[in-house]
Amino acid sequence: MATETTTETQTEQSGVILTESAAREIRAIVEQQELDVENIRLRVGVKGGGCSGFSYVLDLTENQKDTDELFEQHGIKIICDPKSMLYLNGTTVDFKDEIMGRGFVFGNPNANSSCGCGSSFAV
Numbered sequence: 001m002a003t004e005t006t007t008e009t010q011t012e013q014s015g016v017i018l019t020e021s022a023a024r025e026i027r028a029i030v031e032q033q034e035l036d037v038e039n040i041r042l043r044v045g046v047k048g049g050g051c052s053g054f055s056y057v058l059d060l061t062e063n064q065k066d067t068d069e070l071f072e073q074h075g076i077k078i079i080c081d082p083k084s085m086l087y088l089n090g091t092t093v094d095f096k097d098e099i100m101g102r103g104f105v106f107g108n109p110n111a112n113s114s115c116g117c118g119s120s121f122a123v
Contacts, residue, residue, distance in 0.1 A: 015071045016044050016078050016088055022095040022104060023074030026060075035060065041070075041077045044093060045084035054087060056106050 045057040068079040092107035
């Protein structure tokens with residue numbers, strides 16, 4: 001039975017999770033740049049580099065590859081390439097607007113450590 005519970009938990013947290021706050025900010029950026037929300041995708045990925053080894057990548061794009069995984073949350077289409085998905089599965093993308101700063105924040109359950117700025121991580 002423990003195996004079934006683990007499987008259910010992994011299924012619930014699969015993919016990239018976008019909070020309502022992050023979705024609102026994405027919509028505001030799309031409107032500000034006068035882009036067509038129907039054709040725009042939020043590409044979430046990783047690249048080598050940064051303080052801890054990997055950096056997060058967020059990009060608005062109209063280009064989607066056949067191999068990209070597609071998710072839709074809060075009216076935002078999210079794409080992620082298969083290699084990045086290995087590191088990002090279950091990651092939550094949030095948006096914070098606080099006194100000390102404003103920006104996108106990543107909650108990555110796969111990261112063993114992350115830098116102080118939160119824009120890079122290690123596995």
